[in-house]
Amino acid sequence: MAVTSRDVARLAGVSQPTVSRALRDDPRVSEDTKRRVRESAALIGYVPSEAGRALSSGHTRRIGLLVTDLDNQFYAHIIAPVHQELERLGYQLMLHTESVDNETVAERLISNGLDGVILATTTVDSVAPLRLRDRGLPFIYFNRTASFVPADATTAAPTAGFVAAATAVRDLGHTRIGAVLGPSNTSTAQAREIALRAALADCGLRLEQDYVRRGPFNTVSGDEATTSLLNLQRPPTVIFCGNDVVAYGALNAARRGGVIVPDDLSVIGFDNLPAADWPIIELSTIAYDLVGMARAAAGLIVGRIENPGSEVSHVEFETAFIQRGTLAAPMSR
Amino acid sequence: MAVTSRDVARLAGVSQPTVSRALRDDPRVSEDTKRRVRESAALIGYVPSEAGRALSSGHTRRIGLLVTDLDNQFYAHIIAPVHQELERLGYQLMLHTESVDNETVAERLISNGLDGVILATTTVDSVAPLRLRDRGLPFIYFNRTASFVPADATTAAPTAGFVAAATAVRDLGHTRIGAVLGPSNTSTAQAREIALRAALADCGLRLEQDYVRRGPFNTVSGDEATTSLLNLQRPPTVIFCGNDVVAYGALNAARRGGVIVPDDLSVIGFDNLPAADWPIIELSTIAYDLVGMARAAAGLIVGRIENPGSEVSHVEFETAFIQRGTLAAPMSR
DNA sequence: CTTCGTAGTGTATGCGTATGCACAAGCGAA
């Protein structure tokens, strides 16, 4: 059924290895032979077998991208640029999720003949880094930093964004500050919390314990946490959210509860996803070059694969605050 | 570097084929041997090589999902259920996009050692079906029907949803009906246009030529098309959108133009994506079991692979109209 | 006591490609 390089060889009147070399543009093959081989290959519709190639060469030019959850808009948005950049570099993307247990995920990553893995999951306690390291399979962290196992990483440095946001919040006269933070076992949530608290402190503001909620980085969680904050006797007038997706949930909670944004409640996100700029959302948020970060991740893993000895690098993206409709001076006292 | 089945065999004191059989739970291997093999494999951390397995067995248990565009929320939402269902069936997902040219896409699908492909792109003029058929690689259509090449397909039958929507629209007193339809070279957009026109006709309503716009199934396109409709001297009081993502764009256009939804303009989508139900969106839309459709697609392609002779089937999902905040009686005359 | 079936395992081989090495032809320099 399948057309093999041997079939092409027979047709072109050369040996099978010559076909292999000709199609990969090996300089040792004459131009004339290359042309003949290419023509023969095209004629019978030859397409090299990935399996054969992988088994023989030991690599697949295939990169795994492990994400927590595909329903999440954040992950949905990074897939495209990672995919695109990998394509440009001559690699293919293989998507993996954490839908099964920890060990099984690691095993799948290993057994799939991947050349490298981008870990875009946030949880610190995953076994994947350990297993991948033991197996000698290159990997990098996306939007998180190393836990126990060091590796290249891309992150957004939250400080600058939060400093600007906290300043804006103070200048508008907010004093009751709320926060819906990400899960505390993620390096991302930890870094953002530290930066947020420091920025607020610099502005003479404080994040009271009662005004803090924590939960996964998704919309439903943001909705519930915000509902809980709005039910307080003296609810916060502004809520910093772990990321934009959480902030969408905060906006939903406010709308459902008849709380007017931004008059009664201001909301601030993190990530500046495309929808944050939609006229029907107008989310104030901490922005950074997410697409660039995704591209950088693709570059990092490919670099790690093709240049294994290179020093471990941490690519940080600067953040900035973007003020939109969801932030204004508090109207109620 | 890599641990092979031969290493396990040596450790367990059996032959390599016995390892292969034991780990795949072949009934011809004694329980005692299986246990010994499993223990040895675990001890040295053996994970079977996909490449070896693929080359030897001729299949990879890997399914390709070809989507138009990953930025699009519609595609982002189907990936998760397809992935999950394939996982349940013992297959893995390999994502592909149309980011490169037509022929290259087809070639990639073929060369990747996929066992089957789900074509979730809408365009009728893709060469992928032809190439896949020629190669004998099983494939199915998702959310579209066959063009030239027949194959299993899953679609949503738009009629019931549009009949209910048109009825609601008429009962509310709308007479100036607008539409932002999908690209006319997609079977999906064609089917929806026919169903919409028929439903409107049944209600004594008409879709005037001036009130129709067409464009790709994305938010920016919906925004632009709606802006254009709103600039008409007598703009429509309700706009049917090709799908929800387009409808988000319509809502954005209205908000930017100071047009109040639903008082000045009603908006109706198609797909009932999760965000349609958000309090800050409240999109009226034609709903169907999108997750079920994605699951069905996974089931169809696996069925086609494991049972190649079976008759071609077309799984249609029924639609219903869900009225939410974006639809009301027109206030202006 | 022979024959046969069955359970369990090993042997041999193939899948399609890449690559180390051998080899032939051609050419320039000594």
Next chain:
DNA sequence: TTCGCTTGTGCATACGCATACACTACGAAG
């Protein structure tokens, strides 16, 4: 004329696993 080098190609083989087939041991049936 010979030697050594370059260029282009073929030969042999390896990659890791699955599978057809062969084989052994053993118990049941005749």
